[in-house]
Amino acid sequence: MARLTQKQKTTVVKVISRWAHTFAGTRPVNMDRIAKLIACAYKGQTYVERTYVGKGEKRKIKRRNRLVGMPTIHEVKSPIAFDIAQAVCRGYLSKSAAENICKQFGMDTSFIANLRRDTLLTIGQRYSRYNWSTSPLLSMWKATIAPAVSDAIRVALDPPDRWSSRNDDDERKTPKRFTASFDVPKMPQNINTYYLQNNTYSQLTQIRQEVRGANALRIIGNFYYNDPANPDLGRLTHVPWSSNADNAMHDRHELADVWGERNNYMDAEILCHLMSVTDLNQTWAYELMHEASNVMTFNRHVLVLADRPTIRTNADGELHCEDGPAVTWADGAKQYYVSGHALGLLGKKIVETPEALTLRDIRDEPNEEIKRLAIEKYGWNRYLAEIGATVLDRRENYVDNTVEALVSIPDNISRRSWDHTRRDYVVNEIRIEKRKLILACRSTGRQYFLAVPDDVRTCEEGQRWMANGANSEHVPAFTRTMRLVGAS
C-alpha cells in the first residue's frame, strides 16, 4: 500500500470531516445550490422518446434521442413523502390514493398536487462525463491510496458494527494505531446508530426488499400510521423496485457507502480534490449528496429530499422520547422511539395514548420488544387477567437466576380441515389453549411474553423448544441439544 504524503492526508481529513458534518446534519438546506447541481446533472442528458408510427400490423416504434431540459424540482419533507411521491411519478399510485395515505400518516398533502407521471431517467453515463465507476483512474486509485483512504473513512465515521478487517495488512487491522498517525476527526457519538435508526429512504426500500412473505403493511420504516388495513397503503408497499428505479435513485447513505468495500463518493471527492477538479459539471454527483439525502431523477421532474427531522435523544444519544415522537419531519410524519427502539405502528399508542391500546394491538404485534412495551403500558396484571391467563408451571431458572412462568391462554382460532362428506375444505372455529412463557431478562430486568407450541407443558420444555430451532437429525452437527451454561 502506498504511503500518503502530507498534502494527501490533509485532503483526506478535510473531505472526511465534510462528510462527517453531512451525516451529522449540521449543514443547512440550500435549495438554490441543489437546483444548480441538478442543472449540472441534467446538462446534456438525453432520453429516448418513443413514438408509434403506423397502424395495425405495420405499427412501428420510432425512437429518437431528445435532450432533457431543466427539470421541475419537487421538494419533499420526509422519507415517507418521498416514497409516496416516487410511486405517483412512476404511475403506481393515483394522487387521490396518495392523499389518502398522507392522511394516514398525519402529513401535509400539498406536495402531491404538482406531481406528474414521468419516466425514470438514469444520469451520469455519458462518455464525455467523468464517470467514477468506469474511469481508467479507478485501477490506479485502487492500487495506491484507496485502501488507506477507506480505512481512514471507517475509523473516522466509526461504524463498528459492520467494519470488517482485511487480512493482508496489519495496519488495517489496528484502527486505533492508524487513527493516531492519521489525525482523523472524531464523529459525534452514535452517528451511525442515528443514521440507521433514522430510516432514510434507503432503509425503507432495503427493508422492503429484505422481507419476504411478511406483512408488508408493517414495513414502512418506523412511521406511525392510523389504519393498517387501508388499501391505498397496501398499494404503496407493493410498488416494485426496478433496476431503472435503482439507477435513477441517488441516496446519500448508499452512495457514501461507509461500510462497503467498493469505491464510493468520498473516494471520488478526495480524488477530485487531489487533482484540483472543481468544475461542478464533474463534481455534481457527490456535491449533490452533501446537499440532499435522496434524489430521484425523471425526464422532466426530479424529487428531492433535503430536509432533516427534529430529533430527541436520551443521555446515551439514542433516539428517545417518552411523551411524543422522537423524530418529527416538517410535513408531519412522525416516528416514535424509546431508548433507541423503534416503535413503528404502535408508537403513538404506546407513547402518547396508552389508554387506546387494545388486546388485539398487543396480540398482533410481531416485535417482542414493542409488545413488551405495550404490555407494560397496558399493565401486566390487567393484560393477563383480561386474556384469561392461568399459570400452568413456574420455576426458578438456575441458568438465568430468574423466575419464569408458563401460562395458558384460551383462544378461538380458525382451522381449515377436509370434510369428507362435503368433499371440500371447511373452516371451523376451535378452542385451543395457547401457551406463553413469561420470562425476565437478567441484563435489563425486562419481562417478555413469548409464545411456545400448544403441547408444551413446563417452563423447561418451553425453554428447550425455543433453543433448539436449528436442530435436525439429518445434520450430525445439528443433533446436539442446546445445553445452556449461562445467559445474559
Place this chain on the structure above:
Amino acid sequence: MATATLEKKTSITQTLSDIAEAVERIKNDAPQQFPEAASIGDAVRQGDIYIQLISESDLDTMKYLYNRVDTPVLQLAPGNTKGSRHVLESADGVEMYLPADTDEAVMRYVFAKHGEKLPAKRTNGQFGWSGQYFDERKEVEAALTLAGPIVRLTKPNAVTHPEHGDWKLPCGTYRIVFQRTVDEQERIRRVLD
C-alpha cells in the same frame, strides 16, 4: 367459584411479582466469560441468540450448508433494530461461515449424504424428480432458517450488545442459533426484537 377466581388472580399476580422481584435482585449486564472448560454442545444465551460450542470437525460434515466468507460480517443476527445488534468485538482471528440460503445447497447436501448425485436440471432450470428426500430436505431447510453463522475463533473475542451483557469467547468454533417462537398464525419464526 369466587374462591377459584380469587386464587387464579392471586396466582398470576403473585407470579408476576415473584418474577419482577427475582430479576431485580440479580439484574446485571456485566460481561461474562464463556467457560474455558465447556464441552462440545454447551451454549450461552445473549438475549435472543444462542452461542453454542461445536467441534471443529463439524464444519467438514456441513459442506454445501455453510459457505466461508472472506470478510466476516461482525453483526451476528440480521436486522437493523437495536435488539439485533449482537456484534463481534473484533474481526481479528475470525473465520466466518454463513448458512447457504438456496434450496439447491440443501439438495446437494442431502443427496451427497446419501451418496447420490444431484439429479440433472431440466431445461426450465428445475431439478428432475425434485421430490426425492423431500421430508429430509424440508427439515434441513427449516433448521437452516434459524441457524446463524458459524465462527471459528483463532483469537479470543467477545459478542457485544447494547443492552445484554457481553460474552467473552475463548478460541474455538461456535454456532449461532436464533431463538424461536410461534406467531399468531401458528407459524414458527425467529424472535424479533
